[in-house]
Amino acid sequence: MGLGEDVNREGIRKTPLRVAKALSEGTRDFFEECVSKNIDKKGLVIPGYIQSVKEIVEGALFPEEGLDKDEVGHAGGVGGLVIVRDLDFYSYCESCMLPFYFKCHVGYVPSGQRVLGLSKLSRVTNVFAKRLQEPQRLANEVCSALHEGIQPTGVAIVLECKHVHFPDTESNSFDSNHKGVVGILVSSGSGAFEDKDADMWGDFFGLIKFRGIDKDNIHDKGSVDQCWCPSLSNNVSLKNEEIKPTMVTAVASILKSLGEDPTRKELEGTPGRYTKWLMNFQCSSIDMRQNGSLWSGIYDALDPNEEEGFNVKLHSELNLPLLSQCEHHLLPFHGVAHIGYFISKGFHPIGKSFVQSIVHFYGFKLQVQERLTKQIAETISSLVGKNVIVVVEASHTCMISRGIEKFGSNTATIAALGCFSTDLAARAAFLESIPGPKSL
Amino acid sequence: MGLGEDVNREGIRKTPLRVAKALSEGTRDFFEECVSKNIDKKGLVIPGYIQSVKEIVEGALFPEEGLDKDEVGHAGGVGGLVIVRDLDFYSYCESCMLPFYFKCHVGYVPSGQRVLGLSKLSRVTNVFAKRLQEPQRLANEVCSALHEGIQPTGVAIVLECKHVHFPDTESNSFDSNHKGVVGILVSSGSGAFEDKDADMWGDFFGLIKFRGIDKDNIHDKGSVDQCWCPSLSNNVSLKNEEIKPTMVTAVASILKSLGEDPTRKELEGTPGRYTKWLMNFQCSSIDMRQNGSLWSGIYDALDPNEEEGFNVKLHSELNLPLLSQCEHHLLPFHGVAHIGYFISKGFHPIGKSFVQSIVHFYGFKLQVQERLTKQIAETISSLVGKNVIVVVEASHTCMISRGIEKFGSNTATIAALGCFSTDLAARAAFLESIPGPKSL
Incomplete structure (x- = not known):
């Protein structure tokens, strides 16, 4: 698909069919x-x-x-x-x-x-x-x-x-x-x-x-x-050389089969722009847990051999914006991530901008919200020790288009690791701290 | 139709077809x-x-x-x-x-x-x-x-x-x-x-x-x-003798054609209750302007021969609840009426409960919102002189069911009589006085 994805992966095997249908x-x-x-x-x-x-x-x-x-x-x-x-x-x-x-x-x-x-x-x-x-x-x-x-x-x-x-x-x-x-x-x-x-x-x-x-x-x-x-x-400045002409041609043919004239003035750059959009969600080849290149500065400070235990202070980063692309329908979903964690002994606090970059890293791919939530939680867990909770709230474009038309709807997912999976009070305290309704 | 309506009136001629379709x-x-x-x-x-x-x-x-x-x-x-x-x-x-x-x-x-x-x-x-x-x-x-x-x-x-x-x-x-x-x-x-x-x-x-x-x-x-x-x-106590058995039988046959079993315990009284609901909107034979029986106490106080002119004080009754039945789809619409008026010389203020009863009188019929708004305005006009403005805001059940599914939508209609039809400032002042968003 030009995005570096395995087209036979089960989650995206039928995606072209779903996109055409949508x-x-x-x-x-x-x-x-x-x-x-x-x-x-x-x-x-x-x-x-x-x-x-x-x-x-x-x-x-x-x-x-x-x-x-x-x-x-x-x-x-x-x-x-x-x-x-x-x-x-x-x-x-x-x-x-x-x-x-x-x-x-x-x-x-x-x-x-x-x-x-x-x-x-x-x-x-x-x-x-x-x-x-x-x-x-x-x-x-x-x-x-x-x-x-x-x-x-x-x-x-x-x-x-x-x-x-x-x-x-x-x-x-x-x-x-x-x-x-x-x-x-x-x-x-x-x-x-x-x-x-x-x-x-x-x-x-x-x-x-x-x-x-x-x-x-x-x-x-x-x-x-x-x-x-x-x-x-x-x-929006993706370099032109990164856009695959075969993808642009494919998008132009989709336009044609919708009954549109791809040479109409307003549509001239459309296939290229849609391809650019898709390229934002290119499958990244960086496997962070293997070589840790992106986060190596942080890993240096960690000492996993330190004895267990953690500081009782709940750290949290709320309302971090996120944008991602639903891999089932190739349609965007956007919203916010809320992250709470306790710092285990031997680990150190992490900055908000760093947490935000983790959210973006996992967002800019073909995703499902459940996996995105889990991946953010696992990555933060590796940085602060095992006690992490992540809540993602997002509006899915695929829930308003495609004939579903549930305009006000919005999806929340939770990943709870370490003590957050068993300690109800800690989980409730974090959920309680999430701020009120926002139009996502 | 058992409601005293003329089934050949253009607005309701195709209503049975629309109801079946809905x-x-x-x-x-x-x-x-x-x-x-x-x-x-x-x-x-x-x-x-x-x-x-x-x-x-x-x-x-x-x-x-x-x-x-x-x-x-x-x-x-x-x-x-x-x-x-x-x-x-x-x-x-x-x-x-x-x-x-x-x-x-x-x-x-x-x-x-x-x-x-x-x-x-x-x-x-x-x-x-x-x-x-x-x-x-x-x-x-x-x-x-x-x-x-x-x-x-x-x-x-x-x-x-x-x-x-x-x-x-x-x-x-x-x-x-x-x-x-x-x-x-x-x-x-x-x-x-x-x-x-x-x-x-x-x-x-x-x-x-x-x-x-x-x-x-x-x-x-x-x-x-x-x-x-x-x-x-x-x-809900409509007397049983007012319910026409032919209407009940007709409703039961609609249930059957929807694939339901009208003898299912929960559905036993349903045709009768739906008929009762419809009877609320029975066409009333009281023509108020002819014999004025309902409002005669008020008419006595009026003297239409008094010279023209009106008090500059804007009287208003806002947020009067209303319930009516859309004559196109036999489905309810409900909301509020806002009424503003100047009192012409020789006329007297009217009480809120009286205005409310006028709203109900015209609501409890097969209606369209435009006509309901006009009828309320004309009736108030006959009571206070000619300067009346009426705004009706309503949610129509026919806009959420029937495949339209516009859940948040809501309809506003205006009737402006006398000076309100020409005096922009008076109209704007009244519109300005209507209170903020309510979930209708």
Whole structure:
């Protein structure tokens, strides 16, 4: 696979199959839409999309009276703003092919004494999400399609998008301020919402103000390309010679089989960027326990012949960011590691940055969270003696994409070595010290 | 339809079709599972269920090393606890057939050097959710199925279930302390978790403690039947003579076509209870604007001939609970109404309880949220003069069930009459006064 992995290892034997399945499920609705409408696959240009959206919408426009003639105002089927907030979706980034998460707030002002079934705002958004996208275009496409389908006074869309952060491979770390994700806020409006200073936006923002959305933070159109996908940033600087052309070609052929044109301007560098991303998780040939080259400075200070026993002070490093790649689906997972340990006699405390580098070392591989947790615990154990506990909390992209769509879910794993495996009080004290809920 | 509605009205013409579709989608995975495994439909007894779960699990058990022999502890494929938290699902209540929402926290302790693909914990839970259920049985069934499938050291399940509250039809209101929903917390454990005081539960609760879950609030097995479904409570006292036997028979036949046995002990009263629920939304024949019987005491005080003008003080009633039934899907929606108004000359302030009864009057019908908002606004307008604004915020059950599964989403609608339709500052001031996020 070009990552130095044994393709026959059981955990990854079926991975290519799972990846193909995930990508095609991720864009499934789009194709199902086409198949069910008997649209020829080659005819899949924008008019084709609009066509199927129109059909979703038309069956769900219900007559609904507006106000009587002698009343002044906006309500019901004429002029009363309708907003559906906090719709969770995922899409795929057209720059790097990784899934990204977004929260959608969508509204429209009815006209013509008709209202749309609420679930259709979600279904139409989903049609445009399930393809390779970029946030501003996604917002614009959903907005135009709804406007065309409903023929309302106006449509307004605000999307909060989150993209997994890319590691800075030079320093073997990534920006911990971002908690592993890059966010962007985009909007799109039609009709009464076309002008972004239009009065109607006041009502819209008035009704989503509690979502922590600041109108001023909304990205201006046109400036998105430089900032959104971390693969486009200059910090991502894997040397070109490390990228295997066969991998790039393979990724381009995946794009083609998804019905995309790999020569489309926005997709030109995509296979290369996705390959770069994968190369971050290249199987490292350093076997630390054998030659200990990375940690040799520390090993020198250890004397394993010293008599047993340990200091009762619980040392801990909490909330160390981690990023890894699920080996079952080739999709990222990210979160934090919490490490607690007692120092055995003859061993010495270890620094936070050193613990963090151990977390990154085991993260930047094809992994499963259970193994990652165990490997971190074993390595720390070899440095401080045998009493170590490690908790890893992570959000798995494979749990939101692939049709599972469990957006809020998050996985915790424990490895408890030495006294932590038997001493309930020590384990409970450590678990108690882990800080409260964070959005991972 | 026995509710006094015109079955040819456009909004509800296709409702029977939509209801049938929703119910069969709600139990879809179950049937698809059977069809895909070529299991005869008549053979759908418990061993059949277990069979298909086993097949989900078996393909996703991956070899994963435990600790080396010279290490003491629990980690990786032997003994390291794995928890997936905050999985969102819905199921259908077997007592009243309404969908209920639940958040699932599921964990297991691996053994035999094998770990399960994380998404399978979600998929197995879903198999048991997509049928008529009761929380404790649901937890037990998921627990047993996972234990049988993974053969781990133990499986632990905690479910936070929420059920739409039933209106107290006598007083035409419902308990506002419940914010429209009844909650219950249940757990189930196998193996190392079988004893609910087992040490392993300490780790489990240690890792979900931030979810606001208190171990002591978990329902003891056996006492659930009396408390969970509000349809079983004594307060729900629609007189028996009001229930049409033809409706009960129709609901029983729906149960049968879902593959359920309507004579199963737990389902005996279900068709009657679902019919009772529907009767809450009977089309009322009182046309308030014509004879004004309900509000006549107030109308007496009004003098519409008084000259125009209004007091500049903004009156408002915020967070008035509401419960209604979506006429497109015959599924409940619940939330709050916020009402703001200026009192025109010759009109008088109206009391909060009176405003609340107007909200309930229009809620307890087959509705769409846009119309409900408009009707509340028009009625208040007739009582205080023409300057009224109404915002309704609601969660729609039809947005979580029916395959849409947008769990956090929520809909806001506005009706603005009189000066509120033109005076941006007045509208903004009212929107600003609406209190922060609530879980509806």
